[in-house]
Amino acid sequence: xxxxxxxxxxxxxxxxVGGGMAGxxxxxxxxxxxxxxxxxxVIVEKAAMERSGAVAMGLSAIxxxxxxxxxxxxxxxxxxxxxxxxMGLSREDLVYDIARHVDGTVHMFEEWGLPIFKTExxxxxxxxxxxxxxxxxxxxxxxxxxxxxxxxxGNLYERVFVSHLLLDADDPGRVAGAVGFSVRDPKIYVFKAxxxxxxxxxxxxVFRPRATGEGLGRIWYAVWNTGSVYSLMIQAGAEMTQMxxxxxxxxxxxxxxxVGMWFLLFxxxxxxxYGEEIEKTRAHELLEWAPxxxxxxxxxxxxxxxxxxxxxxxxxxxxxxTDEALxxxxxxxxxxxxxxxxxxxxxxxxxxxxxxxxxxxWASENIDPAKTAxxxxxxxxxxxxxHASACGAWVSGPEDVAPKExxxxxxxxxxxxxLFAAGDGVGASAHKFSSGSFTEGRLAGKGAVAFLADHPGxxxxxxxxxxxxxxALYAPFGTFETHKGLSTREELNPHYLFPKQAMLRLQKTMDxxxxxxxxxxxxxxxxxxxxxxxxxxxxxxxxxxxxRDLHDLLRCWELWDRTWCAESHMRHILFRQETRWPGYxxxxxxxxxxxxxxxxxxxxxxxxxxxEWHLQKKPYVAxxx
Amino acid sequence: xxxxxNPDKCDGCKALxxxxxxxxxxxxxxxxxxxxxxxxxxxxxxxxxxxxxxxTCPQSAIDMRGYNDVVPLxxxxxxxxxxxxxxxxVRYRNGQTxxxxxxxxxxxxxxxxxxxxxxxxxxxxxxxxxxxAESRYLGVPQLPLVARQPQA
Numbered sequence: 177x178x179x180x181x182x183x184x185x186x187x188x189x190x191x192x193v194g195g196g197m198a199g200x201x202x203x204x205x206x207x208x209x210x211x212x213x214x215x216x217x218v219i220v221e222k223a224a225m226e227r228s229g230a231v232a233m234g235l236s237a238i239x240x241x242x243x244x245x246x247x248x249x250x251x252x253x254x255x256x257x258x259x260x261x262x263m264g265l266s267r268e269d270l271v272y273d274i275a276r277h278v279d280g281t282v283h284m285f286e287e288w289g290l291p292i293f294k295t296e297x298x299x300x301x302x303x304x305x306x307x308x309x310x311x312x313x314x315x316x317x318x319x320x321x322x323x324x325x326x327x328x329x330g331n332l333y334e335r336v337f338v339s340h341l342l343l344d345a346d347d348p349g350r351v352a353g354a355v356g357f358s359v360r361d362p363k364i365y366v367f368k369a370x371x372x373x374x375x376x377x378x379x380x381x382v383f384r385p386r387a388t389g390e391g392l393g394r395i396w397y398a399v400w401n402t403g404s405v406y407s408l409m410i411q412a413g414a415e416m417t418q419m420x421x422x423x424x425x426x427x428x429x430x431x432x433x434x435v436g437m438w439f440l441l442f443x444x445x446x447x448x449x450y451g452e453e454i455e456k457t458r459a460h461e462l463l464e465w466a467p468x469x470x471x472x473x474x475x476x477x478x479x480x481x482x483x484x485x486x487x488x489x490x491x492x493x494x495x496x497x498t499d500e501a502l503x504x505x506x507x508x509x510x511x512x513x514x515x516x517x518x519x520x521x522x523x524x525x526x527x528x529x530x531x532x533x534x535x536x537x538w539a540s541e542n543i544d545p546a547k548t549a550x551x552x553x554x555x556x557x558x559x560x561x562x563h564a565s566a567c568g569a570w571v572s573g574p575e576d577v578a579p580k581e582x583x584x585x586x587x588x589x590x591x592x593x594x595l596f597a598a599g600d601g602v603g604a605s606a607h608k609f610s611s612g613s614f615t616e617g618r619l620a621g622k623g624a625v626a627f628l629a630d631h632p633g634x635x636x637x638x639x640x641x642x643x644x645x646x647x648a649l650y651a652p653f654g655t656f657e658t659h660k661g662l663s664t665r666e667e668l669n670p671h672y673l674f675p676k677q678a679m680l681r682l683q684k685t686m687d688x689x690x691x692x693x694x695x696x697x698x699x700x701x702x703x704x705x706x707x708x709x710x711x712x713x714x715x716x717x718x719x720x721x722x723x724r725d726l727h728d729l730l731r732c733w734e735l736w737d738r739t740w741c742a743e744s745h746m747r748h749i750l751f752r753q754e755t756r757w758p759g760y761x762x763x764x765x766x767x768x769x770x771x772x773x774x775x776x777x778x779x780x781x782x783x784x785x786x787x788e789w790h791l792q793k794k795p796y797v798a799x800x801x
Numbered sequence: 802x803x804x805x806x807n808p809d810k811c812d813g814c815k816a817l818x819x820x821x822x823x824x825x826x827x828x829x830x831x832x833x834x835x836x837x838x839x840x841x842x843x844x845x846x847x848x849x850x851x852x853x854x855x856x857t858c859p860q861s862a863i864d865m866r867g868y869n870d871v872v873p874l875x876x877x878x879x880x881x882x883x884x885x886x887x888x889x890x891v892r893y894r895n896g897q898t899x900x901x902x903x904x905x906x907x908x909x910x911x912x913x914x915x916x917x918x919x920x921x922x923x924x925x926x927x928x929x930x931x932x933x934a935e936s937r938y939l940g941v942p943q944l945p946l947v948a949r950q951p952q953a
Binding site for chain 1: 845893904
């Protein structure tokens, strides 16, 4: 391995970090507003944009679509739904803004060539109130084609991993670019930019998954989403919100196949091993979580809560009764073989579009879903901002909607001037999914160009900082070379850790001290403080990460991302002295919802100069009655 | 279900400037073994089983074997992806076979013209809430605007 990488300097106006759904949306919209002004928009992506991000594999549904043109839902309806699913706390201006724009995005996807299921009267076929069904195997390649054409040749940097944002040498509250490295060649990239849109992914593998051998990667959210979007912004000093939030979902066990279509369209029910529908038999347990427990649909964390209670009571396994649902559908279709075939094709497509592993698992266990029910289980936690989850940056809302506390000049700008976020990167604004993330990328991309129109100057890069980062980025190579001769076994050496080894240590700490599945999602202050003690040793040891090649180096820096996410998550959970999202996590020392004191956002800011975390409450302002 | 490569089929994509699986893998785990001249999965436990490499392999040399700490052996799931549809063949452990075909795209690849409906923004539009050609796409006459609540 070469230890003296060459450096490539890339100058642009708008830099988009991450080419997933949010990043492609940001690229598409920013390039539109930028081109008449002669501004250069660049996307940097750690993989190949055609198959990158959470939608790389495909999707079987678009989960955020209002259907305003058919009068199906209005944005206000969506805000009320999201607010309740999040147990009261959402930035309603942001949720509303996604909802009012998202239909246009979906209609554009259809024009580009995304096949959407239709009803006989020409409407989109609904899977549920907010979901439309798609043939989404090529969803990402289609969207990527549009984004590539939008930014034009020479403006897409693939296989470049962005590790740090750069701040203006003359104003540490303003963004100036980013630094990263190629995962293909010995080369470090310095991006000088006047605005940056942070569109990378949320965090997986922070917690120990249920399979820890070869199945370590078979988790629900994309395994290559390592929390870069949070880590980049935390280290830059951006204010973050709801980092205590997380998502835990009930999914088909071991394959993590989607259940939405089964529940919403096929009307399947889940039952415990004794045939009880726990959402009915345990409905009284929702009452102590009023007012949110009284509303239907039951909020995602409360559904988890009922299942967890049932598991702890020894009533599992829990099954999604695909058999009963399909037999009823077959009977309703008078057992017409053609209709049965259509139903079966739809059932399998849900997996084959987006979680092929589940289809292979069914085949491996000889499961015919029409005859055999399948187990469901709760996942380990993921840190995300786009699903039933609300981690992310604290951003300005849209000028015409945001309350004054939530507006500071440019839509989706963080508290760092010129730094914008979208998708998993924006907090307190859940249920965006793919279409909403792309839409939010568009809003942020336009916001970034609007910022540039008012701020013609070019920030100055601190050369000393860049040189320091360049040497830090490649340090794991030096660690390995220096110490590799001190043991006869490469993986067993007291002077270094390989990234996989350190990742397993992080996962163990998070599982045991920060309310992972192994602890039934339970923690308290002493447990968290003990976890933070262990995290201190762990972080010190990360200085000794070792890399043999660029792939190892990628894993080293992905692990740093996961680590920043983990620490932020722990500190936020410690700060919020209540249990607001039972079924996601519990504070044993504060086991109840506390509307009086904690119906507020928890925001944090990391101060890189002192290494201190500053946490505070931020008021919740209702927008929609 | 990590990918594995059939050595009899993989030719290392000699005719291409880089192996197709190496180019596409979102997890950066498919790589060429320079000594063998064939691809392999260098990190099976960080494979998400997304099938991107399987679908793109010009030799159909890549397959899945269910992850060994969870999945019984003997089944297979094989895609054949064309320009407008994909065919999946599911083979059960007990030998049963199912086949499904789904649309993947309704327009020709490469046909997207990003800004065909509004090549340039209208003057002043940068300061509004409107996105590119939004009046064409939104499906309702105006972008909704909620009345602000009186603030305490």
